[in-house]
Amino acid sequence: MAARKVPAELFWRKTFLSSLQDEKAVIVSSAICKMLQLTARNNVIPIQECEAFRCEELLDERKTRGIAVLHSNLLQALRDYKPYGDLVQQTRVLLLGPIGAGKSSFVNSVKSVFKGSITHQILVGCDEDGISDKYRTYSIKAKDDSDPLPFILCDSLGLGENAGLHTDDVWHILKGHTPDRYQFDSMKPITSNHPNYTHDPLLKDRIHCVVFVFDINSFEMHSSELVAKIKKIRRDLIKHGILHLALLTHVDSLDLITKEDMTDIYNYSPVKSKLEAFHGVFGFALSDILVVSNYVSEWQLDPVKDMLILSALKEILYTANEFLEDLPLNK
Numbered sequence: 465m466a467a468r469k470v471p472a473e474l475f476w477r478k479t480f481l482s483s484l485q486d487e488k489a490v491i492v493s494s495a496i497c498k499m500l501q502l503t504a505r506n507n508v509i510p511i512q513e514c515e516a517f518r519c520e521e522l523l524d525e526r527k528t529r530g531i532a533v534l535h536s537n538l539l540q541a542l543r544d545y546k547p548y549g550d551l552v553q554q555t556r557v558l559l560l561g562p563i564g565a566g567k568s569s570f571v572n573s574v575k576s577v578f579k580g581s582i583t584h585q586i587l588v589g590c591d592e593d594g595i596s597d598k599y600r601t602y603s604i605k606a607k608d609d610s611d612p613l614p615f616i617l618c619d620s621l622g623l624g625e626n627a628g629l630h631t632d633d634v635w636h637i638l639k640g641h642t643p644d645r646y647q648f649d650s651m652k653p654i655t656s657n658h659p660n661y662t663h664d665p666l667l668k669d670r671i672h673c674v675v676f677v678f679d680i681n682s683f684e685m686h687s688s689e690l691v692a693k694i695k696k697i698r699r700d701l702i703k704h705g706i707l708h709l710a711l712l713t714h715v716d717s718l719d720l721i722t723k724e725d726m727t728d729i730y731n732y733s734p735v736k737s738k739l740e741a742f743h744g745v746f747g748f749a750l751s752d753i754l755v756v757s758n759y760v761s762e763w764q765l766d767p768v769k770d771m772l773i774l775s776a777l778k779e780i781l782y783t784a785n786e787f788l789e790d791l792p793l794n795k
């Protein structure tokens with residue numbers, strides 16, 4: 465059989481790639497064989513006869529239009545969002561999670577979507593400049609708007625088993641005692657002697673929703689100590705009635721994921737399995753687990769990524785409103 469050029473995309477999506485070391489063959493379904501006029505014996509093609517191509521992914525027109533409509537509806541819903549009952553002007557969302565999970569990248573991503581162009585304002589990454597060591601609160605403006613959006617994203621030092629954010633610091637942040645730009649010390653939490661300590665925080669200074677950020681590809685590899693630490697924080701949040709969600713980043717790095725899969729991410733079976741595994745480890749209800757792909761190395765916005773980021777943000781802000789709605793009136 466002559467070697468044929470077959471777009472790899474067809475194989476990824478419609479065939480089972482054999483990884484048998486000794487045979488090195490690709491097993492192709494009969495339908496694909498027929499469509500591409502392949503003369504494969506028993507649907508098996510030796511690997512030497514295949515050529516792999518990386519195809520530019522294009523969504524069909526109907527899908528592209530649907531995404532554009534959803535995108536503009538989401539943007540509008542978020543612009544119109546108001547914290548419940550005018551109790552506060554801006555909802556405060558705290559991002560917590562292991563070191564390198566993508567917390568700061570999520571802030572950059574939200575900023576990028578509202579700015580209409582990519583921003584890498586906050587340093588991210590694994591070297592010492594990219595590891596967040598200060599408490600930072602980010603108020604974001606939409607392109608062409610003079611007022612900030614009605615939410616503030618609060619970025620923190622990552623959680624580690626023996627290092628990272630001190631558990632007591634979590635409580636100071638939640639209650640609104642920690643000032644913007646506070647330099648964390650893993651060994652000792654902030655005290656009321658700190659010159660910028662907020663002694664009498666108001667409802668507006670408190671955290672109204674906590675988001676636990678994890679890398680979808682690595683949450684199963686965390687040490688049992690770190691898992692126990694995070695579960696303890698979560699149990700305490702539940703005890704104090706503080707609402708929280710989980711946000712899984714790096715979904716773009718899942719094996720063989722395509723843009724098409726990202727358009728219906730919660731029904732994409734590898735993601736569904738990850739959500740179930742995450743639920744098994746940390747106990748979050750499946751409906752409380754959100755998925756995004758952050759802007760990390762792109763130079764242009766992508767409507768599919770935007771849609772995931774905006775949908776996640778909408779869920780987060782609506783959850784914060786449930787918290788505000790449930791506050792006893794005398795507090």
Ligand SMILES: Nc1nc2c(ncn2[C@@H]2O[C@H](COP(=O)(O)OP(=O)(O)OP(=O)(O)O)[C@@H](O)[C@H]2O)c(=O)[nH]1
Nearest residue numbers: 563564565566567568569588589595596622714758
């Ligand atoms: N592919 C991909 N990479 C991501 C994503 N989110 C974050 N990253 C990368 O993961 C690394 C860590 O991201 P950060 O945003 O710095 O993570 P962080 O949680 O703020 O980390 P700390 O501040 O150290 O706790 C960086 O190299 C990012 O570029 C994502 O959704 N997809």
Ligand SMILES: [Mg+2]
Nearest residue numbers: 567568595596
């Ligand atoms: Mg960070």
